[in-house]
Amino acid sequence: MTIGRRRKIAQAFGLLLGLFGVTGIGMTHLIFPGLHCYACPLAVTVCPIGLMQNLVVFGTIPFFWIGAIAVYGLIAGRGFCGWFCPFGTLNDLLAFRKVRIRSSFSLSKYVILAGTVIAAWAFADTMFCKICPAASIEASIPYLFLGVAKVNTPFLIHMASFGATLVGMILIARFWCRYLCPMGAILSLFNRISLLHLRLSPDRCTGCQACVPACPMGLDPHLEHDNHNCIKCGECVDACHLGALTLRCGIQKDTDE
Amino acid sequence: MRRRIRSTLGLVAWAVAAVGLCVVGQEPILSFTLDEETVTISQGGTSSAILRIENESVHAADAIEPSLASDGLTLTAEPAEIEELGPFGTAAIALRLVAADEMPLGTAEQTLELLYTYCIGDYCYQIVEEIPFAVTVEPAPVVPIETPIEVPVELPVAAPAGSSASFWFRLGGMAFAVVLFGVAAGIQRASGRRWPLYAATLLLAVGGLVYGVSQSQHDQAQSIGAVLCTSCVGIEVAQHGEPTLSANEVASIAAVDREIELLVFYAEWCHACPYAERLVELAAEHNPRITYRFVDVEAEPELAEASGVIRSGRTVVPAILRTDTEAILFGAEDLEARLIGLLEGTP
Numbered sequence: 236m237t238i239g240r241r242r243k244i245a246q247a248f249g250l251l252l253g254l255f256g257v258t259g260i261g262m263t264h265l266i267f268p269g270l271h272c273y274a275c276p277l278a279v280t281v282c283p284i285g286l287m288q289n290l291v292v293f294g295t296i297p298f299f300w301i302g303a304i305a306v307y308g309l310i311a312g313r314g315f316c317g318w319f320c321p322f323g324t325l326n327d328l329l330a331f332r333k334v335r336i337r338s339s340f341s342l343s344k345y346v347i348l349a350g351t352v353i354a355a356w357a358f359a360d361t362m363f364c365k366i367c368p369a370a371s372i373e374a375s376i377p378y379l380f381l382g383v384a385k386v387n388t389p390f391l392i393h394m395a396s397f398g399a400t401l402v403g404m405i406l407i408a409r410f411w412c413r414y415l416c417p418m419g420a421i422l423s424l425f426n427r428i429s430l431l432h433l434r435l436s437p438d439r440c441t442g443c444q445a446c447v448p449a450c451p452m453g454l455d456p457h458l459e460h461d462n463h464n465c466i467k468c469g470e471c472v473d474a475c476h477l478g479a480l481t482l483r484c485g486i487q488k489d490t491d492e
Numbered sequence: 493m494r495r496r497i498r499s500t501l502g503l504v505a506w507a508v509a510a511v512g513l514c515v516v517g518q519e520p521i522l523s524f525t526l527d528e529e530t531v532t533i534s535q536g537g538t539s540s541a542i543l544r545i546e547n548e549s550v551h552a553a554d555a556i557e558p559s560l561a562s563d564g565l566t567l568t569a570e571p572a573e574i575e576e577l578g579p580f581g582t583a584a585i586a587l588r589l590v591a592a593d594e595m596p597l598g599t600a601e602q603t604l605e606l607l608y609t610y611c612i613g614d615y616c617y618q619i620v621e622e623i624p625f626a627v628t629v630e631p632a633p634v635v636p637i638e639t640p641i642e643v644p645v646e647l648p649v650a651a652p653a654g655s656s657a658s659f660w661f662r663l664g665g666m667a668f669a670v671v672l673f674g675v676a677a678g679i680q681r682a683s684g685r686r687w688p689l690y691a692a693t694l695l696l697a698v699g700g701l702v703y704g705v706s707q708s709q710h711d712q713a714q715s716i717g718a719v720l721c722t723s724c725v726g727i728e729v730a731q732h733g734e735p736t737l738s739a740n741e742v743a744s745i746a747a748v749d750r751e752i753e754l755l756v757f758y759a760e761w762c763h764a765c766p767y768a769e770r771l772v773e774l775a776a777e778h779n780p781r782i783t784y785r786f787v788d789v790e791a792e793p794e795l796a797e798a799s800g801v802i803r804s805g806r807t808v809v810p811a812i813l814r815t816d817t818e819a820i821l822f823g824a825e826d827l828e829a830r831l832i833g834l835l836e837g838t839p
Contacts, residue, residue, distance in 0.1 A: 261718065262714050262717045262718035262806075263714065264710040264711070264713060264714045266713060272725065273716070273717035274720050274724075274725040274727075274806070276806055278717070278806075280717070281713045281714065281716065281717035282717070285716070285717075285725075286713055286716055286717070289716050293551075294551070295709065295712070296662060297704070297709070298699075298700045298701075298703045298704035298707065298709060299700065299701060299704025299705060299707075299709035299710050299712075299713060300700075300704070300709070300713070301696065301700040301704075302696070302697050302698070302699065302700025302701030302702070302703075302704050303697075303700070303701065305693055305694075305696045305697035305700060306697045306701070308693065309690070309693050309694060309697060359549060360724070360763060361724045361725070364724060364725045364726060365725070365726030366726070367725075367726075370725050370726065374720075374725050374727065375725075375726070375727060378720075378727055382822075383720075383722065383727065383808055383822045383823065384722075384727040384728070385728070385825065387728060387729070387825060388729060389723075389726040389727060389728055389729055390726075390727070392726060393726055425693070428686060428689050428690055428693060486686060486687065486690060487686060488686070
């Protein structure tokens, strides 16, 4: 079974966890390892970014949040973006143009993360949630049909944000994950120590660059296999016919670099 | 060299952030307004003033107590202390001033002191605010006139979450984490060994989870996720102002000719809830046949569930339930018209 097929199964599990509320079990203590709105009528997990903002507003030092994020980071880092996050899956479905763009632009997601924290502190409100495109499709639209939401200014802001993100995702593969996702920014901090990692065997790599067009994040996998943007999706592994790139689970070694 | 400078700067940033997290706060969160800037009082007489208090933050203020240090003036307050004032809540204290018989005539500056505390997470701060006002003393009239005391409005609030963990314990913990990661990163850079980084991250993960659970932060996370605050996720605009009713709306409310009980469901962090609460209070003021009760969805989850303040497993606040018809309003947008519709609906 190819990595791509395994990943689709894992993404289906991510979606299943995201919508597990259909069983009626209600909200759990679990923090979701990706971007998934806790206001979604079927959510059973807490959105890490929504929770982070609430904790900033409350002034709570977020030990539980830090612990959970560190666990996720240690396990897979941004691997959750590639293998589990439902919003990442939506990005994948629209990943028609795997273009390479100057990588420094991807630092914008850290600006979004900092802005999210500062706005929560300054306005004492979950400001990011009001424009989050994940909340647009997982909360605004469902609640419109449930009779709780109305077509009002906040709803239209959500739709505009989602529409713009959608256009971005169509024009640039994984647009949200590359440039805007604050959860991706947090998980990327763990990318170089996560147990799930991409490994390059330099002796097998001929520099043919077959992996480059396969990467949805616009990276050059044979040169940037431990890049903070790598979502460990394994597309490059499937594309490399020489077996130079592999997805491994274990302690990363400097000799791989 | 460049890498070392960047690492050092990174560590300094972490340390600053850690200290910042511990010392943030200590800003006043309440605003006080006296109805009159100048209080007129006669020698040996009494005078009243209303002190209006508005909480401009998401934190609950506790033990709000006025006092006045003045020769010749004695202050009594009703209530003497407001135990709690919730996020974005308002309240009022009726102040009664009694002047001594021999108090000198003329206008003098006085200072009203307001003492209160509030907590952000696990840290609590005591604030003292001074409100200057003028007192004009007149000769004693033949018949002293007393201004009736207005009954202050208090809003129900939830107590702030907190624990007894010390500032130094937390600061020490953060400093330890910073040093640990600094050492681990240093080892990795010097010898190429990554296991200290893994160990430090594992320690951070386990330590964070264990300590967080011991502080019930997992319950806090669950309760935040379980309640849908309609304004928080951008389903509607948060209403922070004071609700107002037009003459027609007041007439419609006053015309309701049956006993109606309303349950107003709220959550501590819900920004739109105080607006819904105040509007229901206002409606009840215009029609004594309307009674109401505020229900904290966290304190009374069974009632919230039984009342149907649930949409697909999610509790939605603010919600106003009319108990006899079991009709429910969600959110605070356009609430005046919707509340009148709720009240006018026949059982």
